[in-house]
Amino acid sequence: MDKLKRFAIDYVTYVVKGSPAFYAWVAFLGLLILGLLYGTYLHTADGLRYTGLTDQVHDGLYLANFVFLVGIAAGAVTIVFPAYVYHHKGLHAVAVLGEMLAISAVLMCILFIVSHMGRPDRLWHMLPVIGIYNLPNSMLAWDTLVLIGYLFLNLIGGFYFLYKKYTGQPLNNKFYMPLIYVSIVWALSIHTVTAFLLNTMPSRPMWHHSMMPIRFILTAFAAGPSLIVLIFLIVRARTRLWIDNSAINQLATIITYCLGLSLFLSLSEVVTELYANTEHALGLQYLMFGMHGFNDLVPWFWGSLAASLGAFVILLTPGLRRDYRWLPIACSLAFAGIWVEKGMGLLVPGFIPTPIGEFSQYFPTTLEIVVTLGNWALGFLILTILLKGAIGILLGDIAYATSMQDRVTASDTGVSPTPELT
Amino acid sequence: MTMSDDARANMEWAEWFQGNYRLMTDEEKALARARLERRYSREYGKAVSVDGTPAQEGVLMGYALNIKKCIGCRRCAKACVEENNQSRGKDQEIEWIRVLKMEKGEFSQEKMNQGYPEGLGIQVGGNAYSPAGVVLEGEHYYQPEAVPEKDSAYMPIACMQCEKPPCVKVCPVRTTYREADGPVVIDYNWCIGCRMCMSACPYWARRFNWSDPKLPKEAMNPVTHYLGNRPRMKGVVEKCTFCIQRTRKGRYPACVEVCPTGARKFGNLLDPNSEVSRIIARKNVFRLKAELNTFPKFFYFMD
Ligand code: SF4
Ligand code: SF4
Numbered sequence: 001m002d003k004l005k006r007f008a009i010d011y012v013t014y015v016v017k018g019s020p021a022f023y024a025w026v027a028f029l030g031l032l033i034l035g036l037l038y039g040t041y042l043h044t045a046d047g048l049r050y051t052g053l054t055d056q057v058h059d060g061l062y063l064a065n066f067v068f069l070v071g072i073a074a075g076a077v078t079i080v081f082p083a084y085v086y087h088h089k090g091l092h093a094v095a096v097l098g099e100m101l102a103i104s105a106v107l108m109c110i111l112f113i114v115s116h117m118g119r120p121d122r123l124w125h126m127l128p129v130i131g132i133y134n135l136p137n138s139m140l141a142w143d144t145l146v147l148i149g150y151l152f153l154n155l156i157g158g159f160y161f162l163y164k165k166y167t168g169q170p171l172n173n174k175f176y177m178p179l180i181y182v183s184i185v186w187a188l189s190i191h192t193v194t195a196f197l198l199n200t201m202p203s204r205p206m207w208h209h210s211m212m213p214i215r216f217i218l219t220a221f222a223a224g225p226s227l228i229v230l231i232f233l234i235v236r237a238r239t240r241l242w243i244d245n246s247a248i249n250q251l252a253t254i255i256t257y258c259l260g261l262s263l264f265l266s267l268s269e270v271v272t273e274l275y276a277n278t279e280h281a282l283g284l285q286y287l288m289f290g291m292h293g294f295n296d297l298v299p300w301f302w303g304s305l306a307a308s309l310g311a312f313v314i315l316l317t318p319g320l321r322r323d324y325r326w327l328p329i330a331c332s333l334a335f336a337g338i339w340v341e342k343g344m345g346l347l348v349p350g351f352i353p354t355p356i357g358e359f360s361q362y363f364p365t366t367l368e369i370v371v372t373l374g375n376w377a378l379g380f381l382i383l384t385i386l387l388k389g390a391i392g393i394l395l396g397d398i399a400y401a402t403s404m405q406d407r408v409t410a411s412d413t414g415v416s417p418t419p420e421l422t
Numbered sequence: 423m424t425m426s427d428d429a430r431a432n433m434e435w436a437e438w439f440q441g442n443y444r445l446m447t448d449e450e451k452a453l454a455r456a457r458l459e460r461r462y463s464r465e466y467g468k469a470v471s472v473d474g475t476p477a478q479e480g481v482l483m484g485y486a487l488n489i490k491k492c493i494g495c496r497r498c499a500k501a502c503v504e505e506n507n508q509s510r511g512k513d514q515e516i517e518w519i520r521v522l523k524m525e526k527g528e529f530s531q532e533k534m535n536q537g538y539p540e541g542l543g544i545q546v547g548g549n550a551y552s553p554a555g556v557v558l559e560g561e562h563y564y565q566p567e568a569v570p571e572k573d574s575a576y577m578p579i580a581c582m583q584c585e586k587p588p589c590v591k592v593c594p595v596r597t598t599y600r601e602a603d604g605p606v607v608i609d610y611n612w613c614i615g616c617r618m619c620m621s622a623c624p625y626w627a628r629r630f631n632w633s634d635p636k637l638p639k640e641a642m643n644p645v646t647h648y649l650g651n652r653p654r655m656k657g658v659v660e661k662c663t664f665c666i667q668r669t670r671k672g673r674y675p676a677c678v679e680v681c682p683t684g685a686r687k688f689g690n691l692l693d694p695n696s697e698v699s700r701i702i703a704r705k706n707v708f709r710l711k712a713e714l715n716t717f718p719k720f721f722y723f724m725d
Pocket of ligand 1: 580581582583584587588589590606622623624625626627628661716
């Protein structure tokens with residue numbers, strides 16, 4: 001028990017200490033989180049009337065971010081899978097960082113769902129044990145369960161690994177490996193269920209096709225590793241933790257394949273819908289070209305397509321893919337492209353036209369944007385804390401052995417051995 | 423803080439902690455309703471009753487509408503708002519009934535050659551771009567001087583009380599469900615406002631309370647049912663319930679009573695002699711979006 005307590009104390013002390021740049025980053029996030037608090041206050045006090053949502057387009061920015069972030073959470077498996085199944089050395093060394101990303105992404109999903117709900121004070125109605133579930137009927141009930149399950153799998157797996165590393169004990173593979181394999185399959189399940197959430201509704205023709213789950217997985221395995229590559233490059237530049245080129249290149253390959261395939265699926269969908277051009281194609285047509293003078297979403301669609309295509313071209317060129325000045329550009333483009341595609345390119349046009357044929361536009365209000373930024377900031381704060389601690393342990397900066405020594409030496413010298421990290 | 427404030431806060435706390443209405447025991451249900459009666463009576467300054475009459479044995483409520491007779495006056499929509507305590511006003515206007523106005527299109531001589539392949543072009547169809555009585559693509563914000571307008575047909579829609587309701591299937595917390603006598607109802611106190619049901623409904627029949635409903639005290643209808651027209655709160659979904667506060671007591675829904683042309687019929691589908699059963703047996707009836715297998719209990723017919 002004493003070890004566990006020391007682990008917690010060491011972890012926290014390590015995380016709260018940092019360079020001015022680190023504090024500036026945290027303060028910046030804190031500022032955005034204030035916006036979130038204000039928005040949440042307004043939502044709770046007055047309902048969702050400050051959003052741009054209507055009875056026609058009743059799901060918007062919040063739900064779109066939720067859908068996207070489930071993908072990011074699932075995308076963490078692109079580290080864990082090659083690391084443990086293909087024994088990829090470079091990724092194996094940093095696999096725990098993927099789990100940390102998954103944890104923060106799931107927490108962000110929950111944040112967005114809470115913002116999306118009309119009555120967040122009734123959240124307990126859908127919590128396991130105390131709530132009531134409409135199983136096996138409701139996809140949202142399944143989604144809640146698989147997300148919570150995924151959160152716990154990663155919390156247990158990640159922190160078990162870190163704790164063992166901290167105490168210098170070997171991992172108990174009989175316990176750890178099954179956990180890893182389950183979480184790999186589970187990662188697929190979370191985004192599949194999110195896709196089912198949308199595509200099982202024939203009332204929304206644009207969503208109602210079986211391609212969505214596989215496309216969701218592919219975009220997740222492009223957007224997730226894109227974010228991870230960006231994070232890895234930052235970690236390499238700003239900390240002493242060296243992430244091997246082989247790891248980054250492996251991820252870049254995965255992004256290339258998945259992005260390419262997802263573009264192909266988009267193309268198939270467009271051809272299928274537009275060739276026959278039935279009423280079911282109205283949503284897609286509205287998205288691509290606008291209809292009846294409404295064309296708010298058109299730039300989003302083409303922008304997203306351009307970003308994804310741009311990323312794909314860069315990634316497909318071996319010289320550019322391995323050039324670490326180009327790679328982050330490609331990753332940012334892929335990330336942004338897929339983010340837009342999940343929100344303005346999928347969720348919103350699904351509601352236009354309405355089932356009775358009404359066209360109405362949606363654009364997020366300032367408050368929605370402030371709350372969204374706040375949710376992301378809170379997510380990034382959690383991510384920063386988790387990653388910093390994990391890196392500290394991987395580096396050996398936080399370790400039970402040194403912690404015991406420090407308790408003696410620190411009192412002698414009064415100097416903290418913690419290096420500066422962002 | 424005065425005593426009454428305290429009592430009110432306590433009441434709302436109790437409301438917050440209460441479970442799903444369907445799973446409550448009879449005593450709990452009675453308590454929940456009494457709590458609401460006290461709160462509503464104070465809030466609206468009149469004696470409000472919250473009824474809990476359960477589904478009647480041997481009754482399956484059904485509805486039939488003669489689209490030939492509908493003149494688009496929308497009195498049904500107004501009566502519904504008043505009967506069912508919907509929110510009104512610019513800020514937050516909620517209507518459960520929408521009357522779609524559909525223009526009667528026509529085929530015209532000028533367009534005969536439109537889309538005809540010239541040379542090796544693609545044939546895309548001559549007159550095919552103008553409407554000719556398009557189902558479910560109507561205007562429902564029309565503001566005519568007089569109804570019915572020339573060259574218009576009307577198709578009122580509301581909740582179809584599907585026998586296989588997709589909205590019930592998707593609700594994660596079993597807040598909305600089909601009652602034994604047919605109507606699909608919502609326990610407003612248990613709804614978390616996720617709006618999944620709104621996405622799933624193929625008839626755009628559900629409405630969301632984006633803020634606290636604007637229900638004028640003097641216009642509030644004090645005769646309510648827990649699962650029907652009692653005042654709603656912000657952040658929950660609501661919809662037509664076939665006026666269960668009336669129909670479970672043997673009355674007609676408000677829209678049926680008010681319709682000036684007698685286009686609307688209501689009755690027990692299990693009784694072969696009821697008006698709706700006879701209409702289904704004798705007239706040509708159709709249901710909207712039958713291909714979705716929702717099995718609406720709302721039938722359209724014409725004579
Ligand atoms: S019409 Fe819509 S709201 Fe009514 S029961 Fe059917 S699916 Fe549910
Ligand atoms: S909005 Fe309410 S009734 Fe509709 S699915 Fe969600 S919890 Fe159920």
